[in-house]
Amino acid sequence: MDTGNKCLRGISLVPGVCQVTSLVENIYLRPIIQPLPRTLRNAARRPLKKEILIIFIELSSGKLGIGECWTAGIGIEALTEIINTKLIPAITAKTPKQARHTLQTHLEQAIEENNKAHASSISGLDCALWVAEAKDKNIPLYQLLGGNHEPVYSYASGGLYNDNKKLNDLADEVRGFIAKGFDAIKIKVGGAPIKEDVARVRVVRQAIGRDKKLMIDANGALSSEDAVTLSEQIKDQDIYWLEEPCLEGLTDLRKKCKIPICGYEQQIGRQSFIDLIVPGLLEYVQFDLSICGGITEGRQILTASGRLPVSLHGSSSVALYLTNLHFATAFRAIKSVEFHMVHQWSLANIEGHKFNIKDGLTKVSNKSGIGFDLKPSDIP
Numbered sequence: 219m220d221t222g223n224k225c226l227r228g229i230s231l232v233p234g235v236c237q238v239t240s241l242v243e244n245i246y247l248r249p250i251i252q253p254l255p256r257t258l259r260n261a262a263r264r265p266l267k268k269e270i271l272i273i274f275i276e277l278s279s280g281k282l283g284i285g286e287c288w289t290a291g292i293g294i295e296a297l298t299e300i301i302n303t304k305l306i307p308a309i310t311a312k313t314p315k316q317a318r319h320t321l322q323t324h325l326e327q328a329i330e331e332n333n334k335a336h337a338s339s340i341s342g343l344d345c346a347l348w349v350a351e352a353k354d355k356n357i358p359l360y361q362l363l364g365g366n367h368e369p370v371y372s373y374a375s376g377g378l379y380n381d382n383k384k385l386n387d388l389a390d391e392v393r394g395f396i397a398k399g400f401d402a403i404k405i406k407v408g409g410a411p412i413k414e415d416v417a418r419v420r421v422v423r424q425a426i427g428r429d430k431k432l433m434i435d436a437n438g439a440l441s442s443e444d445a446v447t448l449s450e451q452i453k454d455q456d457i458y459w460l461e462e463p464c465l466e467g468l469t470d471l472r473k474k475c476k477i478p479i480c481g482y483e484q485q486i487g488r489q490s491f492i493d494l495i496v497p498g499l500l501e502y503v504q505f506d507l508s509i510c511g512g513i514t515e516g517r518q519i520l521t522a523s524g525r526l527p528v529s530l531h532g533s534s535s536v537a538l539y540l541t542n543l544h545f546a547t548a549f550r551a552i553k554s555v556e557f558h559m560v561h562q563w564s565l566a567n568i569e570g571h572k573f574n575i576k577d578g579l580t581k582v583s584n585k586s587g588i589g590f591d592l593k594p595s596d597i598p
Contacts, residue, residue, distance in 0.1 A: 240278045240279040240281065241312060245301070250269070250597065254267055261438075271289055273301070273343055285341075285344070292334060296335045318348075325487065338508060341515075358585060358588070372555045374400040374403050376392070376560055379406060388425075400578055402430060404556070405435070406434070416452055423456070434452075438463070440463050442468070453476050463475070463479060472498065486509060500526065530542040531556050533556065544583075
C-alpha cells in the first residue's frame with residue numbers, strides 16, 4: 219500500500235513517517251480594565267484606567283499560548299477590531315511557524331504605515347504563538363529560543379508622581395522595593411519643575427544608598443534643553459540611565475548629556491532601532507515585546523543592537539513579564555527586565571506565580587511555555 223505523500227497541511231513528512239504538527243485552531247481575546255487612582259500620573263499623562271488585552275491561542279493539540287498587546291494610546295477596541303478582521307483569518311489553520319511568517323508580512327505593512335495598533339496586535343499574537351509552540355513541544359519557551367535555565371536580573375519600576383505623596387513618601391516607597399529583593403530602582407522625572415525632579419532624585423538616592431542602581435524615566439516629556447539642565451544638576455547622583463528623555467533633539471542632547479541614554483520602548487521594527495543605534499544615540503537599547511513586533515522581531519532587534527546592552531520594557535501584566543524572563547534568559551545581550559511595581563497586573567500574585575527576587579535576580583520557570591497555565595475562562 220502506498221502511504222507516501224498523504225500528509226496533509228500541518229503534517230510534516232519524515233522519511234516513511236508522518237508526524238503531526240499542531241495548527242492554530244482558536245484565538246481568544248480577554249480584555250482587562252482596572253481603575254487607577256486619580257492622583258497618580260507619569261511624566262506625560264494621567265491615565266484613569268489601566269487597559270490590558272490578553273491573547274490566548276489554542277492549537278489543535280489543545281495547548282494554549284498566551285500573549286499580550288500594548289494598549290497605551292491605542293485602546294482595546296481598536297486592537298480587537300484589527301485582530302478579528304485582519305489577523306485571525308490570516309493565521310488560523312496554520313502551524314505556529316507558518317503563522318509567525320504570515321504576521322511578519324503584516325508587520326512590514328504596519329511599519330510602513332507607522333501603525334502602532336497593527337504592530338501591537340501582531341506582537342501579542344506572535345508572542346502567544348511562540349508560547350503555544352513551546353507548550354506543544356512540552357519545553358520552556360527559553361529552550362525553544364535556544365537558551366539555558368538561568369536567573370534573570372529585574373529592576374523595580376515605580377516612583378510615579380502622586381498628588382497626595384511627599385518626598386518622604388517617595389523615600390518610603392523605594393525602600394520598600396529594596397526590601398522586596400530588588401537592587402535597582404527606576405523613578406519618573408520630566409513631569410515636574412526641574413528643581414522638584416532634582417529633589418526627587420536626591421531623596422531616592424539617599425533612601426536606597428550608593429550601592430544600588432538608580433534609573434530615571436522621563437516618558438519623552440522633556441525638551442532636549444531641559445534634559446541637559448536636569449542631567450547637569452544630578453550628575454553627582456550616579457544615575458545608571460536616563461530613559462526616553464525627549465521625543466525631539468536627541469542628537470543634540472547626546473552631545474551634551476553625561477548620563478547614559480536608554481530607549482525607546484514604543485518603537486516598532488528593527489529599522490527604527492537601527493536609526494537610533496548607528497548614530498550612537500543610545501547606550502542602552504530598550505524595547506517592548508508587546509509592540510515591537512513580538513519575539514520574532516525582537517530577535518532581529520537584538521542582532522541590530524550589536525554590543526549594546528539591552529533591557530526589556532514591561533508595564534502591565536504577569537503574562538508579558540514571564541515572556542520577558544524567558545526571552546531574557548535565552549539571550550545574554552539582555553541585561554535587565556522591568557518589573558512594574560504599580561501597573562503589574564494582580565494575577566502576578568496568584569498562587570504559584572509569586573516572584574522570589576533576591577539581589578535583583580528572578581528564577582525562570584522550567585515548566586513548558588512560560589510556566590503559566592492561565593485559561594481564557596479564568597478571566598471574566
